[in-house]
Amino acid sequence: MELDERKKKILKAVIANYLETGEPVGSRTISKYTDLDLNLSSATIRNEMADLEELGYIVSPHTSAGRVPTDKGYRFYVDNLMEEKEEIEEVKSSLLERVDRMELMLKQVAKVLAYNTNYATMVTAPNYRKTVKFIQLSQVDLDNLLAVIVVEGNIIKNQMIPVNVPLDNEDVLKFNILLNTFLQGAALEDINLEMIQAMKKQAGEYEVILDQIFQGIVEAIHEANELEIYTSGATNILKYPELGDISKTSELLETFENKNELSHLLEKSINSESEEGIQVYIGDETPVQNMKDCSLVTATYKMPEGATGTIGIIGPKRMDYKKVVSTLKNLTIELDDIFKKGKGENTDGN
């Protein structure tokens, strides 16, 4: 059954009120609600609300309480009723000026966003298709070589490599030539055992040292492939009393502390959705089990090189979707802009 215009209005009013107060909303409240020009008595509203309840959009927690939106209700609101805010929620871009280090910037984004919205946020680093752009060994001191690897997107990895045989400059130079010949431009996934075998052959007498070097490099590359994720404002979750059930909420907070877990979960689900742009996950729809009492809104941003990353906002189901969606929209636009200007130069990874 399609909702007629009036039912839509009433549903919208119920949700709008509930988003504000977090309390069940009653018929009288709606009938006094002027924003939508309903002008109906509470009795009429009651009849309509009874229908809406039967249809599963709202529910009353007990006989003599008002109504509360169900997940289905929120879903309908987000899909059909919510017109987005016109006024641009200016993300304080002053805070976003320093683009010179990718990592810091993304942390900053998470922080600013959490501060502005009062929800929990997370930002993943862009998933470049990682090809090796630059690789270099240097002798730092008698016992250590330093491998510096720069991959596409200017993410830098360092690795100290202990060596027990003294090397002279020429040896190091040789290694560098060897490494660059084989590895420059290679995608990280392509660096496999075969390639390593081939390099070893060429290394001749230094095979043992090469082994150590490899071990270091492989580790560094492996790390470069991990999806970095930055979070902020996790404790904002505690501000919403409906999530006050500590045992549940603390699990959620733990998930936040364990960024690894979080990143895996997100990677699996969000990347598999080929859709781009803003996604809203309400309650059970969320990919992360621990968030099932919350809602998650994600947005995708793009780097000029084609890499994409995800920004997520986690809040109570009654979060201000309108604000969150428009904030995220503006933020991604702003980010795309910044990246276009900066064109990826001047970035850094840990």
Next chain:
Amino acid sequence: MELDERKKKILKAVIANYLETGEPVGSRTISKYTDLDLNLSSATIRNEMADLEELGYIVSPHTSAGRVPTDKGYRFYVDNLMEEKEEIEEVKSSLLERVDRMELMLKQVAKVLAYNTNYATMVTAPNYRKTVKFIQLSQVDLDNLLAVIVVEGNIIKNQMIPVNVPLDNEDVLKFNILLNTFLQGAALEDINLEMIQAMKKQAGEYEVILDQIFQGIVEAIHEANELEIYTSGATNILKYPELGDISKTSELLETFENKNELSHLLEKSINSESEEGIQVYIGDETPVQNMKDCSLVTATYKMPEGATGTIGIIGPKRMDYKKVVSTLKNLTIELDDIFKKGKGENTDGN
């Protein structure tokens, strides 16, 4: 007034009981408590407890409840009554095997410690006296130079430096020589305007580029000087119902999220205490205001080079001091050991 032997025993019994249960403990409980061979009736205990209350070691939350230790009581316990555990609380050292990257290791320490104790933990990186050990510029691509700086303790910093003039290999080589001449072996604090001026003079026509390079290097160095801090198990705090006052606890959790703040606070207070070894801060004694309903136990570990770092455990006032202290003691010993073996090689910073 000095506490006589019996009062001490009773105080100890009260605290021991309270640490276990978290409930106010009554006279009858103590009189049945066999561990200390008191063999007194509850009435006698009551008289003694009344004295202890008058002296400020314990307090009863209301007329007909048992007694609870005060901060003063805890302090006395920690200083005089608590004999440390004999059996070594083995920190699962298997998890500490990978020493190859300082940063990862310290994170791991925080994690393992939080997991084993069920309290919140934090670990600061060692405060090396940071002298530049190695500095190198490389041309990564047409637009970017990469500065790699290694400071004592093998902490590595990277900085991408955009340049708008094409440079050839010889230019880069020149810069490298220049940088190394001036900076190698210099303490980070010594790198000041004068030195920079002197270098600029020598740079001649490339002064502008040098400027950019400097800016990058200064930033990198500045960062290297920040006290790194790693935390774990912050959500463990929520497990203790006496800290269940969400508004207070959430502030504490926020402090944990803001590692910067935390690190500044700690730096100020803990480093200023010249004492080493284990320190116990109870309630108000803690350097961080938000922790005043908790206790903080810190330990100092040493690197062979003389650098030191701090490990902290934050829990409720009724934390198991005995266990925490002995765990920390063993941990620092183990760490000192690991560092001695590894002798600082094979480390890395972000």
Next chain:
DNA sequence: AGTTAGCACTCGAACTTGGTGAGTGCTAAT
């Protein structure tokens, strides 16, 4: 037919009441 006023009803929240028991302080006997 759609809307509304009116009314009986429901049920959670908040408050009251009384009983229970753990624990205390005091006193008097040992």
Next chain:
DNA sequence: ATTAGCACTCACCAAGTTCGAGTGCTAACT
């Protein structure tokens, strides 16, 4: 000095009470 005994206190719990917001239904109104 220690202890048994006793009156007293007070948080906690369960049962009962009131209160009011909100509902569903019916009958009257437009």
